[in-house]
Amino acid sequence: MDCMHKKLSVLMFPWLGHGHISPFLELGKKLAQRNFTIYLCSTLVNLKSIQKKVGFEESSIQLIELHLPNLPDLPPCHHTTNGLPSHLMPTLKQAFDMSKSSFFDILTKYKPDLLIYDFLQPWAPEAAFKLDIPAVQFITSSTAQTAVLFHAYKKPGVEFPCSKIYFRDYENANVEELRKSVDDHKRDRSNLVIDCIERSSKVVLIKGFKEIDDNYVKYLSSLCGKKVVPVGPLVQEPKVNAEDENLETIKWLEKKEKGSTVFVSFGSEYFLSDEDFEAIAQGLLHSEVNFIWVVRFPLGAEVSLEEKLRKIGFYDRVGGRGMVVEGWVPQAKILGHKNIGGFVSHCGWNSVIESMKFGVPIIAVPMHIDQPINARLVEEVGAGIEVLRSQDRKLEAEQVASVIRRVLEDEFVRGKVDDLSCQIKMKRDEEIDQVAKELKKLCVQRKHDVEAEVEPGCCKEILELMGRPNGWFAKFGKQLLNLPR
Numbered sequence: 491m492d493c494m495h496k497k498l499s500v501l502m503f504p505w506l507g508h509g510h511i512s513p514f515l516e517l518g519k520k521l522a523q524r525n526f527t528i529y530l531c532s533t534l535v536n537l538k539s540i541q542k543k544v545g546f547e548e549s550s551i552q553l554i555e556l557h558l559p560n561l562p563d564l565p566p567c568h569h570t571t572n573g574l575p576s577h578l579m580p581t582l583k584q585a586f587d588m589s590k591s592s593f594f595d596i597l598t599k600y601k602p603d604l605l606i607y608d609f610l611q612p613w614a615p616e617a618a619f620k621l622d623i624p625a626v627q628f629i630t631s632s633t634a635q636t637a638v639l640f641h642a643y644k645k646p647g648v649e650f651p652c653s654k655i656y657f658r659d660y661e662n663a664n665v666e667e668l669r670k671s672v673d674d675h676k677r678d679r680s681n682l683v684i685d686c687i688e689r690s691s692k693v694v695l696i697k698g699f700k701e702i703d704d705n706y707v708k709y710l711s712s713l714c715g716k717k718v719v720p721v722g723p724l725v726q727e728p729k730v731n732a733e734d735e736n737l738e739t740i741k742w743l744e745k746k747e748k749g750s751t752v753f754v755s756f757g758s759e760y761f762l763s764d765e766d767f768e769a770i771a772q773g774l775l776h777s778e779v780n781f782i783w784v785v786r787f788p789l790g791a792e793v794s795l796e797e798k799l800r801k802i803g804f805y806d807r808v809g810g811r812g813m814v815v816e817g818w819v820p821q822a823k824i825l826g827h828k829n830i831g832g833f834v835s836h837c838g839w840n841s842v843i844e845s846m847k848f849g850v851p852i853i854a855v856p857m858h859i860d861q862p863i864n865a866r867l868v869e870e871v872g873a874g875i876e877v878l879r880s881q882d883r884k885l886e887a888e889q890v891a892s893v894i895r896r897v898l899e900d901e902f903v904r905g906k907v908d909d910l911s912c913q914i915k916m917k918r919d920e921e922i923d924q925v926a927k928e929l930k931k932l933c934v935q936r937k938h939d940v941e942a943e944v945e946p947g948c949c950k951e952i953l954e955l956m957g958r959p960n961g962w963f964a965k966f967g968k969q970l971l972n973l974p975r
Contacts, residue, residue: 507571516724522550533569573789633706635860722921749831751780773890849911872906
C-alpha cells in the first residue's frame with residue numbers, strides 16, 4: 491500500500507494545562523477524520539476532564555494515561571494546571587520531567603508513526619528519535635509571541651521587524667524575563683521553548699491562520715529554519731446540549747438585547763490579584779452594561795466570592811444587569827450567543843482565537859507571559875481595544891469601564907471582527923488538509939531514511955550476523971551501525 495494513503499498513528503503529548511490539551515484534542519479530531527489513528531497522552535485528571543468531548547465520531551482517538559511520580563503536596567488531583575495553586579507549578583513541572591521513563595514505555599508499547607509534542611518537554615522528541623519515530627512540535631501559543639522569543643534569541647539587540655508588536659513601558663518585567671530566558675539558553679540550553687522548536691523534525695505546527703499570522707509565520711520560519719504550518723483556529727463548535735440550555739447563565743443571557751452584554755473571563759489558570767479583582771468589579775459597575783463574569787480561585791483556596799464582592803458594595807449597585815459565576819460555564823456557547831457584544835479577556839491565545847471565530851470584539855486585559863503580545867496583535871488586526879494600565883502597572887476601574895463602552899459602541903471594531911469570523915467560517919478546515927499532507931510526507935520520508943541506513947546488498951549478511959548470539963556482531967556490530975556517517 492502507498493505510504494501516503496496508509497492509516498498512520500500519531501501520539502499526541504500536550505503539556506498538562508487545559509489551554510494546551512484542548513487544542514491538541516481538537517487537532518486530533520481533525521486528523522482522525524483524515525485517516526490518522528490518534529493516541530492522546532496525559533494524566534488521569536486531565537483525561538477525565540476531556541472524556542465527554544471525545545464522542546463516538548472520534549472512535550479513532552484513544553486516551554492514554556501518563557503516570558506521574560508521587561511527590562509531596564502534589565496529589566493526583568493536582569496533576570494538572572487547571573486550578574493549581576501557583577506555588578505548586580514548579581513541583582508539577584518536576585513531576586512531569588520525572589515521567590520520562592513512563593513516557594518512553596508508552597512510545598515503545600504503541601509504536602506510533604509520529605509524535606506531536608508540546609513546548610516544555612524536549613526529552614519527548616529525544617525519546618521518539620531513539621525509536622526512529624519522527625517528532626513534530628505543536629505550538630498552542632501565538633505565532634507573533636513565538637517569533638518575538640526566537641527573534642530575541644537569534645538577533646539580540648535588534649528591533650523586532652513589526653513595529654506594532656512590542657512591550658509597553660510598564661512591561662519591563664516581561665522584557666527582562668525574555669532577555670534572561672534567552673541568555674540562559676545560550677549558556678546551558680535551559681529555554682525549553684527554544685529547545686523544543688529546534689528538535690522538531692523539519693516542520694513546526696502552530697495554532698493560528700493566515701489572515702492574522704502570515705507575516706509572523708514567514709518570519710518565524712526564516713528564524714528557526716523549519717517549515718511553520720498553521721493549523722487553523724481549532725475552536726470546538728458549541729453543541730446543542732439540553733443541560734447547557736438549562737443553565738442559569740444561558741437563561742439569563744436570553745433575556746438581554748442583542749449585542750448588549752459582555753462576557754468576562756480570565757481563563758482556567760490565571761487568578762486575579764486582589765487589586766485587579768477590585769478594578770474589574772468596579773469597572774463593570776461603572777460601565778453600566780450587562781455582563782456575565784466568570785470567577786475562578788485556585789483549588790483548595792479558602793476564599794468567599796460573595797464576601798469579596800459584598801465588601802465593595804457590588805451587589806447593592808449591580809441590580810439585574812450583571813451575573814457573577816464561580817467555576818465553569820460553557821464559554822464557546824456564551825461567546826456564540828447573539829446577545830454577547832464583547833469579551834473582557836486576559837488574551838490567552840485560545841480565548842483570542844475563540845473570540846475571533848465567533849465574531850466577538852475583545853476588551854484586552856493582558857496579565858503576563860504571552861498575553862501582552864497577543865493583546866497588541868488583537869489591536870493590530872482591529873479585533874479589539876486594550877485596557878491600558880498606569881505606569882506603576884495598576885489596573886484602573888475607569889479605564890476598564892471606558893474601554894468596555896467603546897468596544898460595544900465601535901462599529902469599526904465590530905466590522906473587523908465580523909470579517910475575521912466570516913473568513914474563518916468560509917475556509918473551514920483548509921489548514922488541516924495542509925497539515926495532514928505535511929505529516930504524511932514526513933512519515934514517508936522518515937521510513938525511506940530508515941530503510942536507506944543499511945545498504946540493500948548487505949541486508950542478508952547483516953541479518954545473518956545479527957542472528958548469531960555469540961558472534962562479534964552481537965557484541966560490536968550494533969554500535970558500528972549507529973556510528974555517525
